[in-house]
Amino acid sequence: MDDINIIEFFLSDFINPKKRVFTGYLILSVVLASLWLLFVKRQSLQSTFKKIFDRKILWSGSAKADYKLFLVNRVFTFFISPLLISQVAISTAIYMFLHSVDSFNQNFFASTPTSIIIALFTITLFVVDDFTKYIVHRWMHKIPLLWAIHKVHHSAKTMTPITVYRVHPLEGVLFSLRSVFAQGLVIPSFLFFFGNAVDLYTIVGVNILVFFFHATGSNLRHSHIDIAYWKWLEHILISPSQHQVHHSIAEEHYDKNFGAALAIWDWVFGSLHLSENKGKVFFGLDTYESGKESRIKDLYLEPIYEIAKILKTFCIKLVSRLLNWLSLIRDLFLVQIKKNKS
């Protein structure tokens, strides 16, 4: 691999419009943040600039750990991705399954106008993708085994757009599988019922809805710029400020705002928390000892230790319960034998 290839290998996401950290989106985020600080928060040009490019945030120990994880995870992804189930495999299996259900009529909706088919597909894909993100994210918080992994992301004390890469590789695997399953379900279903007119509305090769999500500041979710929306809109779309609430250390903010782009899921399932204008929100985990959030080794290994601990406790519980049952059964037998004798 020559030098250029190595740079490309590590930094390709910055030139890929499908990725959140695409340079174009980052520039738009800076523009949006500036507008917000200048015109809504009525700050001076100088303090706006200072706040956006705050050295204490962009170069904090936590942020440096983000950058390192970004690079190291790239290598992990390179080796792990080929081992995961491919989307084509899932799509094919589902497509074949749809053929085997007699009551399903292939091309049943094929006469729908093409523009409507494309719009429906574009929206469905986005909504299903977003919903599965909500579900998996919720699990990451509610299930102890998964929380052990997801903690890595929440340990960030300062947030920058690169914090999106601050995840344990195991979480990367789970989210890849989620994406594969979500798309693997929608694509074959649409092709089966709507025929080969199925396509996607795109801008620069990206689903138009995903493009708008990124172009309107998805990067600011992981930042200190607390852009909030109108209350009614925060019931539909998650604002950067709402996601910052999700990262807040305050107890009243625990397990709120799991949504990615849409707030509807949080609203429906009772985990919605609107943005607040209560001043500075602190990020991180209060259970984490100070400094750990910057140590790469801990970030990679702690989840493994914790998972091992959880599994060990689970196994011990399971074994003791089994032993209890066995002794209960033995006792019952003994009672029966005594009865038979008497």
Add this chain to the structure above:
Amino acid sequence: MIMKKLKVTTAIIAVALSGTMALSDGYGPFPVTLKGYSGDKTNTVSYSGQIARHVLEQSLKKLAGKGNGGGNAADLEAQMLSYFNGSDDDLPIIAPKSKDGFKIKQTSLHQISKGKNISGKFYDGAMPAWPGNMSGKDVAYNMIAMAAKSNKGFDADTGYDWAQLISKYTMGAMAYNQAVDNYLDEKLSAEKKPNNKPYKDGVHYTGKEHSWDEAFGYWGAAAHQHGFNPNKVYEIAKMKNQGVADKNGDGMVDLKSEYVFGPCYYAAAFDRSGTKSTNYTNTMFDAFLDGRKLITAAAGDALSDSERSQLKAYAATIEENWEKVLAEAVFKYAGSVYKDINKMKDLSGDDLNKAYRTYAKHWGELKGFAMAMQSGKSNLGATATKMNELIGFGPVTLNNSYVTGMDSNGNFVMDRKKSWSDYQLHMLKIQQMMVDQFSVKARANDGLNDLQALTDKLDSASSAETD
């Protein structure tokens, strides 16, 4: 003294000729290398028998569509059998025949070769792909009898298109089988047909030279098509371009060396369709040509072990690619059947009958090629069993019934039904099987193509970001 001088002169001419011949791009001519040969022949390439058999097959296919619903059954069957079993009489060539802009040199079989037949070179092992527990050859006889009784080669009740079935099956059971299971197999051993002896008494070519040429003949390539773009090969087989076919410029296409027959035609057809990522035609031609050059270079000596192992490597390339071409055909026609069903779902009346006829044609090709694959050298084992199960004995017909077997009187039994959707699923599975088992690459009519294209467009990895 004069005789001695003559022999020396002949030898010098032969060496000089071999020099120029070695530069030839086509398959042949190749010089006489047989030691002790004193005749006047200069070219050892000979495979007119194979060409005659290709012509018999094409003519038989044409005849299979001549039935009038039973009235001419006996005559037609006899006529078809004369092409299948061969005849002492000189049979007219029914196909390929001259047409405007494409003149074919030969009009009767004896102008190519005498005493040739299909039946003597036909796979006769078990053929479980066809109902009735028959041997490979008996299946062919059964098909011929049925075709003769049919109306224009088609039986709407069962969905059988006899011309397609007979033709595609024969392409495997005769050409593929003879090449890969005989000439490129046992005849490459040290003991059989050695290179230091004539192929048979009185001929001017060696055992190995002729064995190799026979295999080349069964493949059916034009001798001069070396390095051709597959489109050109296709145009020759489809009789669309006499200029490309007529190598010697005599204004006629010589079937013996200038025409392209079935097996090679399909290699070219797949190179120019689907993903256009294959090179079956030239890979196979090169392997045939390199193998022949190797034999010629042995100069009439028995081949050494290393020469034979090199030759076997060329043979393996040919066999592997040939099998892939057949698998590509199965893939393609499974895709056609899949698409045809989609079309039929929306039709009724005459339109439906017309679409059903096309569907039956494609199914005949699918089945014929699937049977061809099972008549090669290697036993496809579980793959064959699964393939036969998925394709079935017959296509799902208009009333959803399909052939499930044959009764003791030789009548087809159709006592089960299957939905068209289910059958489409089978077609997708067949395509998947061709990819998994034979790594087909051209993938014409890919039923999962749209799925793949959309998946590529979406790139699931980009959506894997977490929050």
